[in-house]
Amino acid sequence: MAWTKQVLRVNLTAGTCVAEPLNMDWAKDYLGQRGLATKYLVNEIDPKVDPLADGNKLIFVTGPLTGTMAATGGRYSVVTKGPLTNAIACSNSGGFFGAELKFAGWDMVIFEGTSPKPVYLLINDGTAELVDAAHLWGKTVWETEEVIKKQHQDPQIRVASIGRAGENKVLFAGIVNDLHRAAGRSGVGAVMGSKNLKAVAVRGTLTSAYQIANPEAFFTAVDAGKKVLAGNGVTGVGLPTYGTQVLMNVINELGALPTHNHKDTQFASANAIGGEAMHEKRETDGKANLVTNGACFGCTIACGRISRMDPGHFSVKDKPQYHGASGGLEYEAAWALGAANGVKDLEALTYANFLCNEDGYDPISFGATVGAAMELYELGILTEAEVGLKLTWGSAEALVKLAEWTAVGEGFGKVIALGSKRLCAKYGRPELSMSVKGQEFPAYDGRALQGMGLAYATSNRGACHLRGYMVSPEVLGIPVKMEPQATEGKPAMLKAFQDLTAVVDSSGLCLFTTFAWGLQDIQPQIQAACEGDWSDDRLLLIGERIWNMEREFNLAAGITSKDDTLPPRLLNEPANSGPQKGAVTRLDIMMPEYYQVRGWSADGVPTNATRTRLGL
Amino acid sequence: MQKSLHLDPNKCTGCLQCEMACAWENHRSFTIAKSRIKVFTFHEPGRFVPYTCTQCDEAWCMMACPTDAIRLDPVTGAKVVLEPSCVGCKVCTIACPFGTINYVSDTGKVQKCDLCVGASGPACEKACPTGAITYVDADWTGLDKMRQWAGKTDTNPATV
Numbered sequence: 001m002a003w004t005k006q007v008l009r010v011n012l013t014a015g016t017c018v019a020e021p022l023n024m025d026w027a028k029d030y031l032g033q034r035g036l037a038t039k040y041l042v043n044e045i046d047p048k049v050d051p052l053a054d055g056n057k058l059i060f061v062t063g064p065l066t067g068t069m070a071a072t073g074g075r076y077s078v079v080t081k082g083p084l085t086n087a088i089a090c091s092n093s094g095g096f097f098g099a100e101l102k103f104a105g106w107d108m109v110i111f112e113g114t115s116p117k118p119v120y121l122l123i124n125d126g127t128a129e130l131v132d133a134a135h136l137w138g139k140t141v142w143e144t145e146e147v148i149k150k151q152h153q154d155p156q157i158r159v160a161s162i163g164r165a166g167e168n169k170v171l172f173a174g175i176v177n178d179l180h181r182a183a184g185r186s187g188v189g190a191v192m193g194s195k196n197l198k199a200v201a202v203r204g205t206l207t208s209a210y211q212i213a214n215p216e217a218f219f220t221a222v223d224a225g226k227k228v229l230a231g232n233g234v235t236g237v238g239l240p241t242y243g244t245q246v247l248m249n250v251i252n253e254l255g256a257l258p259t260h261n262h263k264d265t266q267f268a269s270a271n272a273i274g275g276e277a278m279h280e281k282r283e284t285d286g287k288a289n290l291v292t293n294g295a296c297f298g299c300t301i302a303c304g305r306i307s308r309m310d311p312g313h314f315s316v317k318d319k320p321q322y323h324g325a326s327g328g329l330e331y332e333a334a335w336a337l338g339a340a341n342g343v344k345d346l347e348a349l350t351y352a353n354f355l356c357n358e359d360g361y362d363p364i365s366f367g368a369t370v371g372a373a374m375e376l377y378e379l380g381i382l383t384e385a386e387v388g389l390k391l392t393w394g395s396a397e398a399l400v401k402l403a404e405w406t407a408v409g410e411g412f413g414k415v416i417a418l419g420s421k422r423l424c425a426k427y428g429r430p431e432l433s434m435s436v437k438g439q440e441f442p443a444y445d446g447r448a449l450q451g452m453g454l455a456y457a458t459s460n461r462g463a464c465h466l467r468g469y470m471v472s473p474e475v476l477g478i479p480v481k482m483e484p485q486a487t488e489g490k491p492a493m494l495k496a497f498q499d500l501t502a503v504v505d506s507s508g509l510c511l512f513t514t515f516a517w518g519l520q521d522i523q524p525q526i527q528a529a530c531e532g533d534w535s536d537d538r539l540l541l542i543g544e545r546i547w548n549m550e551r552e553f554n555l556a557a558g559i560t561s562k563d564d565t566l567p568p569r570l571l572n573e574p575a576n577s578g579p580q581k582g583a584v585t586r587l588d589i590m591m592p593e594y595y596q597v598r599g600w601s602a603d604g605v606p607t608n609a610t611r612t613r614l615g616l
Numbered sequence: 617m618q619k620s621l622h623l624d625p626n627k628c629t630g631c632l633q634c635e636m637a638c639a640w641e642n643h644r645s646f647t648i649a650k651s652r653i654k655v656f657t658f659h660e661p662g663r664f665v666p667y668t669c670t671q672c673d674e675a676w677c678m679m680a681c682p683t684d685a686i687r688l689d690p691v692t693g694a695k696v697v698l699e700p701s702c703v704g705c706k707v708c709t710i711a712c713p714f715g716t717i718n719y720v721s722d723t724g725k726v727q728k729c730d731l732c733v734g735a736s737g738p739a740c741e742k743a744c745p746t747g748a749i750t751y752v753d754a755d756w757t758g759l760d761k762m763r764q765w766a767g768k769t770d771t772n773p774a775t776v
Binding site: 068069071080081096099103133156179203204205207208209215226230240283292294295296297298299300302304306307308324325326 | 629630631632633634637639640643644645646647648649650659660661662663664722743745747
């Protein structure tokens with residue numbers, strides 16, 4: 001069995017760590033990771049619970065392919081009710097932590113209650129204990145990982161922790177493992193902080209915690225999958241060379257790069273902050289921003305960026321701790337910290353990105369919130385006196401200061417920490433928050449790409465590019481080319497993407513494999529690893545079941561079809577330049593059809609027939 | 617022709633497929649804690665470096681072993697631990713200047729890279745997706761580097 005079949009339940013209130021068997025009936029219906037942990041969560045918490053209150057739970061979970069030689073088989077997810085959205089939250093991370101948890105013999109760790117004092121969980125194979133974290137509270141992610149490894153004299157421990165953003169309950173705080181891989185979105189780090197849980201530290205050395213059902217078939221499928229990844233232009237060349245930043249110029253040229261808080265759909269300086277720019281030697285020190293590419297556990301793509309800053313840059317001039325290499329800009333971060341605010345200083349973006357990793361907060365929501373604040377400043381609603389800064393479009397100085405202030409709650413950083421929805425509401429202009437269900441858009445304009453607009457409006461965790469990546473058909477032509485402005489066929493295609501994505505997110509694999517892999521590549525790997533029958537149809541049904549389960553949780557939490565929408569800017573203000581000029585998102589056409597293909601009522605509620613078909 | 621594992625850190629991405637392949641070959645498990653090859657991440661300079669036994673000709677481990685449990689495989693040149701003879705004294709782990717032979721508490725024996733003796737070449741080399749680990753002519757591990765430097769020379773006045 002590719003599952004360890006062991007769940008660790010940690011009651012932070014009582015200070016207990018108890019092992020329990022994994023519910024294998026649920027594993028068969030929800031596979032693992034995102035699906036399985038969500039099943040546990042919806043079964044155990046009140047959907048109306050305040051996400052930062054004692055009654056919420058926080059689940060770290062792996063998939064059946066986590067900790068295997070399947071390419072990218074190292075993912076884990078954090079599942080909880082998110083404070084940014086008040087909806088289901090599931091944030092996925094790579095790095096090496098997930099595999100280590102599996103090697104220690106655990107599919108899942110469920111945290112419940114609240115610790116009376118700061119603690120961290122230490123897992124050594126089958127043993128787990130809560131350890132006092134008084135000496136770690138107030139420390140960054142980078143410091144925390146170093147201290148824990150030194151304290152236990154074990155450099156091979158893997159650590160996932162919150163920085164000061166999570167401690168201070170920044171609503172878009174994330175959980176960072178291996179220094180710069182993050183379960184980044186929806187504020188999962190704030191939930192961890194609310195529970196006084198600083199870190200999870202794991203060392204796994206067991207050799208028989210789980211087994212591959214059919215090793216021979218597994219290696220055949222895995223080797224074939226690796227060949228497909230290596231031979232594909234995106235996963236074999238584009239991603240290793242430029243990272244996800246390969247997209248910056250492509251998306252900008254297509255007129256789909258949201259700029260200046262979505263006022264514009266193209267950024268004149270996109271070229272200065274994209275993947276190619278990271279390769280160019282700087283005039284100042286003759287070195288490139290990019291040092292090398294790096295892989296997460298088991299990943300044969302290796303899209304990760306390892307960057308080094310110009311030590312003479314104003315942001316780090318007297319801060320040698322930022323002069324070494326660390327996790328560099330991915331596309332979403334470069335967009336949010338850059339284009340969304342009009343900032344074109346690659347080094348400033350890299351520094352802000354370092355801070356996001358160091359103190360554990362989501363660069364997408366942070367950058368987009370700064371963009372909203374800059375628009376309020378332009379309108380005269382926010383003033384220099386209020387902010388403590390000149391918050392003009394394109395100000396690298398302002399971006400850097402706000403990045404330094406946000407995690408620690410200094411000055412206007414306290415307001416940025418609320419996210420754009422609450423910030424814009426606070427200043428009486430809620431419509432200027434570029435978010436859905438409270439979560440900020442990532443780096444694709446929902447007007448320019450109709451399918452992405454629909455994906456944002458219907459995503460169960462708020463605006464997100466990782467719940468149904470319609471960029472694939474609309475830009476890259478994967479699996480078929482769809483015109484960006486077409487609405488026909490988009491709802492059905494989106495449903496297929498959402499369901500397949502739920503399967504990938506539940507397997508232990510990275511979603512980026514799907515630039516090259518289809519279900520025909522993934523299914524044989526799951527089939528060989530897991531006992532039983534895992535046909536294409538069954539897997540897609542699992543994906544659809546997960547999607548509907550998340551939907552029903554959100555409905556019970558009080559989120560309705562009224563929330564399946566976009567900010568008025570995307571519905572009413574046409575894209576103002578580029579190939580998609582004049583476009584608005586046609587949710588009016590697509591949404592009814594989407595509900596229909598989903599088997600939902602006109603109010604967006606799964607019908608009884610749908611529920612029965614999915615076994616909900 | 618004898619072959620050697622040739623490790624090229626410049627090509628390594630730190631994915632650890634080699635570690636899993638090694639653990640699988642020897643323990644039928646993907647648990648990298650059991651791997652005989654290790655990839656080290658040097659965070660500050662941003663480097664990934666795979667490292668394992670280089671199969672010294674006059675191997676310190678072999679000479680230090682009091683029970684003659686480390687033997688030369690004449691075909692591959694690998695120094696191989698004979699588990700039945702190993703008593704777990706760990707003297708070899710002290711003798712090895714490179715740290716590439718290590719004790720395994722599960723078995724009470726030491727383990728080291730044996731170039732996957734008996735298999736059709738080392739598993740780590742087969743698993744490496746970037747060519748950072750290759751299995752090449754033992755006499756010519758420098759060939760790639762020589763080629764690179766050779767490519768940089770230019771003695772033709774017409775093209776200088």
